[in-house]
Structure formats: structure tokens, C-alpha cells
Amino acid sequence: DxxxxxxxxxxxxxxxxxxxxxxxxxxxxxxxxxxxxxxxxxxxxxxxxxxxxxxxxxxxxxxxxxxxxxxxxxxxxxxxxxxxxxxxxxxxxxxxxxxAAFTDPDAPERPATDAGFDAKRASDPAFARWVSRCVRGHKRPGYRAVTLSLKPTGVAPGDISCEQMDALADLADRYSFGELRVSHEQNVVLADVALADLYELWLGARAHGLATPNIGLLTDIICCPGGDFCSLANAKSIPIAQAIQEAFENLDYLYDVGDLELNISGCMNSCGHHHVGHIGILGVDKTGSEWYQVSIGGSQGNQTSLGDVIGPSFAAEEVPDVVTKLVDTYVEHRTPEERFIDTVRRIGMAPFKARVYGESTKKAEVTHG
Incomplete structure (x- = not known):
């Protein structure tokens, strides 16, 4: 106060x-x-x-x-x-x-800027792109918090091999005082990395498939295990996530789309947080078949909101195309400063629903009010 x-x-x-x-x-x-x-x-x-x-x-x-x-x-x-x-x-x-039991790491003081870091960011576009999505500010001058993505295309979101876990432990020991944190977004955070060490960390992470620069983008999907592993699930989640990742594997396009949170749950228990995804996908059971209900407008954080279902559910093979239509509608209607969630809140459900289900939906809404 x-x-x-x-x-x-x-x-x-x-x-x-x-x-x-x-x-x-x-x-x-x-x-x-x-x-x-x-x-x-x-x-x-x-x-x-x-x-x-x-x-x-x-x-x-x-x-x-x-x-x-x-x-x-x-x-x-x-x-x-x-x-x-x-x-x-x-x-x-x-x-x-x-x-006293929660002490900060014994981190030496460092200058707030580093010429070597600035030079690498200026000369290496791939490194600069990773920094823009995966590196955040820190309360200590000369340090940064780094999120290592566990969401490369072709891998179940949040999955990590035993070899990668060994490499991750080594990276944490070398660059973050032996500490790492698993986030609820199914990624890993190194909380105390020196600015001067970021380039070497990136090289090490990239060598082990841990440097995908997609934090906060559409392919940074939160996904529950779904029907592949969970006995409570109504439908599979991981194949849906992988199909969406493959449909949006062009990083240049992802960066143009910008911040977009997509969450998938295989049942109503909502372990994938689909209710608060900008785009939420819920697996449902229809007479023994797997279908997927889609919502938009959810958000976590200080402006939390629950998503609204856009309409009838879809077969598994339809889901990537549905997501594509939702993104296309956003791109057409956005203003320069707007994220996906901002555009949804400004223009409402109708344009997205019309694009996904066709003009007949829009006409029916006008006719029946």
C-alpha cells in the first residue's frame, strides 16, 4: 500500500x-x-x-x-x-x-550490460530470436530469467527425454546455480543466468533440442496426457497438439501472429487448463467417438476470463483447420497493438464463429437475433 x-x-x-x-x-x-x-x-x-x-x-x-x-x-x-x-x-x-530457509543464490555482482551479449544478439539472428521469446528481465542487474521450451514440433508438449534431463541438470549447474523450475506451462525455467552467459547457454540448450524459440506463441501448447496415458480422458490430447504444431511450424508466421495461448484437455477435469486458453480445446465422447469442443476468449493472469464455446464439436482431423480459421480471423481484424485475446474481446465471438462454421451461421444469428 x-x-x-x-x-x-x-x-x-x-x-x-x-x-x-x-x-x-x-x-x-x-x-x-x-x-x-x-x-x-x-x-x-x-x-x-x-x-x-x-x-x-x-x-x-x-x-x-x-x-x-x-x-x-x-x-x-x-x-x-x-x-x-x-x-x-x-x-x-x-x-x-x-x-532464512529461502536464501537467494550467492550470485556475484555483474554490470547491467554486456558488450559480448549485445554483439552476439546483433550478429546472430537465431540467437536474437531466442532472446526475444525465451529471456526475461531480472531483479538483479546483469542477470536474466530463461525459459527453455519443451515444445519442439513432433514431441508431446512438455515431454523430455532422460538424456535431455541430464543435459538440463548440467546447464542448471553451470549457468543457474544448480537451480531449475518446472512451470505450469510445461517448460523449464533457469531463474538466475548471467547476461554474459546467455549465448553459451543457448548453444548448449540448442545442442540438446531445448532452445525452440516459441515461448508464448501458438505452438507453446499446454496439453494434458489425454487418452494415450490417462484412464479418465474422453479423448486423446497429444495427437491434436502435434497436428496443430505441424500446421503452424513456420516460425516467421508464428512471430507475426504473436502471443497466443492454446490449451488442450482430454476431459472435463481440465488438467490442460482449456477454460483459460485464448483458444481452448476439450476432448468429448460422442457415442464412443472422440470429438473436440473449441472455445475462445479465455485468459490467465490479472485479467482472467473463461472461454466461451464457439459451437458444435469437431472430429480430430478437423481441429487444425479450425484453429487456422480462428487465427486467420484474428489476423484480418486485429489492430497493430492487439493480441489474439484483445481482438476476441473487442469484436466478440460472431466473426470467428462465422469463419469456422460458414456464412449460414452468421445469417442464422441475424435472422433469429
């Missing part, structure tokens, strides 16, 4: 799955000292009033929807009065003790 104190916004009742729901804010500015007791109060209210008669409805989001966010927040506040300022309130001494 304006005084420099850390406050928390508490959001409850969000989730994906069979009933996707955006969470509701029940506390706008909670002092950090009270997080454990307040969250315990949230769980106590759910434990007391949540559904016990139906395993599918034993969810906080179901309770919040049933009684309303305001009523839920009121009950949490009443419960919280029993614990507030009690022994579970976090003191500065306890925060300092816990923080």
Missing part, C-alpha cells in the same frame, strides 16, 4: 473442471500477519457448510456460488474473530526465521 506494507487480496471459489468459475474477492487488503488465521477461517466455514452428500459438489466454489460471496465473506469474518490476533498470527521474528 502507500505506506509500503504488504497486503493480500484473498480470492475464493475459483476453479476449472466441470463447473469453471472465477473466484470472488472476499478480502481486499489483509495484512500479511493474518494470512494463516484468515485462511484457516475460510477452511472452517467450508468444513462446516460445504456439501457432504455429493462428492462432485464438495468444493469451496460450489458453496460460494450457493450462498453468495458476500455471505461467505461474512461467515469467514465471524469465524475469524475466534482466531484473529491469536497464537497463529505471524510475527516479524517468525517471518525472518522462515525467510
Amino acid at each position: 502507500e505506506k509500503g506494507e504488504v497486503l493480500a487480496r484473498v480470492i475464493v471459489g475459483g476453479g476449472m473442471g466441470r463447473t469453471p468459475t472465477l473466484g470472488s474477492v472476499i478480502q481486499e487488503a489483509l495484512p500479511w500477519q493474518h494470512l494463516p488465521t484468515y485462511l484457516d477461517a475460510v477452511l472452517r466455514v467450508y468444513n462446516r457448510y460445504g456439501r457432504r452428500d455429493n462428492a462432485y459438489k464438495a468444493r469451496i466454489k460450489i458453496l460460494v456460488k450457493a450462498i453468495g460471496a458476500e455471505a461467505f465473506a461474512r461467515q469467514v469474518d465471524e469465524e475469524w474473530t475466534l482466531e484473529r490476533d491469536g497464537i497463529a498470527t505471524v510475527t516479524q521474528a517468525e517471518l525472518d526465521r522462515a525467510s
Whole structure:
């Protein structure tokens, strides 16, 4: 806040799955000292009033929807009065003790710029392209955070071989203080790489197939294992992802299209986060056959939104063409600064739906209002 104190916004009742729901804010500015007791109060209210008669409805989001966010927040506040300022309130001494277990790497100070890095980026277009998509800023001068893509065309999204894992461990030891992080986007992050080491890291990653420069692009697909590996799935996911990757393997075109998040789930459990993909694909079962429902307009992050289904589902072989039509519609209607999600929000569903299903859809919408 304006005084420099850390406050928390508490959001409850969000989730994906069979009933996707955006969470509701029940506390706008909670002092950090009270997080454990307040969250315990949230769980106590759910434990007391949540559904016990139906395993599918034993969810906080179901309770919040049933009684309303305001009523839920009121009950949490009443419960919280029993614990507030009690022994579970976090003191500065306890925060300092816990923080000591999460030390930053012992990184030497480095200059904010590096002439060697600038020269390589200027002389090697492939390196420059990788930097533009896979390298992000860092709180320390002279360091960068690097995302190594596990999404080359022809490989299941997020898949990695044992040989690549060995190489990845070596790269982390050499360039990122022995630390790497697996992201929910199914890629790997090296969080503390010196600016001067980026070119050597890129060469090493490229030699092992870990330097595809497609982070944030259409082929950087989040994809669940689907019917190939999961007994819960209604349909396969990996072959759909691979078919889309093959249809969009031209990197120049991908860079022209720009930021676009495509997520695939093989069933309503939504392990592939399809509800919040700019383009979401859900596998469904139709009388024993695998079909795919397509949605657009979903988004993660600070402007979270749930996608809307564009219409009837598609056979597996139709999906790449459907995605192509959606992208073509975006390219035709976008303004220079717009991402795919921005254009969807501005012009709405109708132009995309008309392109995918044909002019008959558009005429029917006009006729029937």
C-alpha cells in the first residue's frame, strides 16, 4: 500500500473442471500477519457448510456460488474473530526465521550490460530470436530469467527425454546455480543466468533440442496426457497438439501472429487448463467417438476470463483447420497493438464463429437475433 506494507487480496471459489468459475474477492487488503488465521477461517466455514452428500459438489466454489460471496465473506469474518490476533498470527521474528530457509543464490555482482551479449544478439539472428521469446528481465542487474521450451514440433508438449534431463541438470549447474523450475506451462525455467552467459547457454540448450524459440506463441501448447496415458480422458490430447504444431511450424508466421495461448484437455477435469486458453480445446465422447469442443476468449493472469464455446464439436482431423480459421480471423481484424485475446474481446465471438462454421451461421444469428 502507500505506506509500503504488504497486503493480500484473498480470492475464493475459483476453479476449472466441470463447473469453471472465477473466484470472488472476499478480502481486499489483509495484512500479511493474518494470512494463516484468515485462511484457516475460510477452511472452517467450508468444513462446516460445504456439501457432504455429493462428492462432485464438495468444493469451496460450489458453496460460494450457493450462498453468495458476500455471505461467505461474512461467515469467514465471524469465524475469524475466534482466531484473529491469536497464537497463529505471524510475527516479524517468525517471518525472518522462515525467510532464512529461502536464501537467494550467492550470485556475484555483474554490470547491467554486456558488450559480448549485445554483439552476439546483433550478429546472430537465431540467437536474437531466442532472446526475444525465451529471456526475461531480472531483479538483479546483469542477470536474466530463461525459459527453455519443451515444445519442439513432433514431441508431446512438455515431454523430455532422460538424456535431455541430464543435459538440463548440467546447464542448471553451470549457468543457474544448480537451480531449475518446472512451470505450469510445461517448460523449464533457469531463474538466475548471467547476461554474459546467455549465448553459451543457448548453444548448449540448442545442442540438446531445448532452445525452440516459441515461448508464448501458438505452438507453446499446454496439453494434458489425454487418452494415450490417462484412464479418465474422453479423448486423446497429444495427437491434436502435434497436428496443430505441424500446421503452424513456420516460425516467421508464428512471430507475426504473436502471443497466443492454446490449451488442450482430454476431459472435463481440465488438467490442460482449456477454460483459460485464448483458444481452448476439450476432448468429448460422442457415442464412443472422440470429438473436440473449441472455445475462445479465455485468459490467465490479472485479467482472467473463461472461454466461451464457439459451437458444435469437431472430429480430430478437423481441429487444425479450425484453429487456422480462428487465427486467420484474428489476423484480418486485429489492430497493430492487439493480441489474439484483445481482438476476441473487442469484436466478440460472431466473426470467428462465422469463419469456422460458414456464412449460414452468421445469417442464422441475424435472422433469429
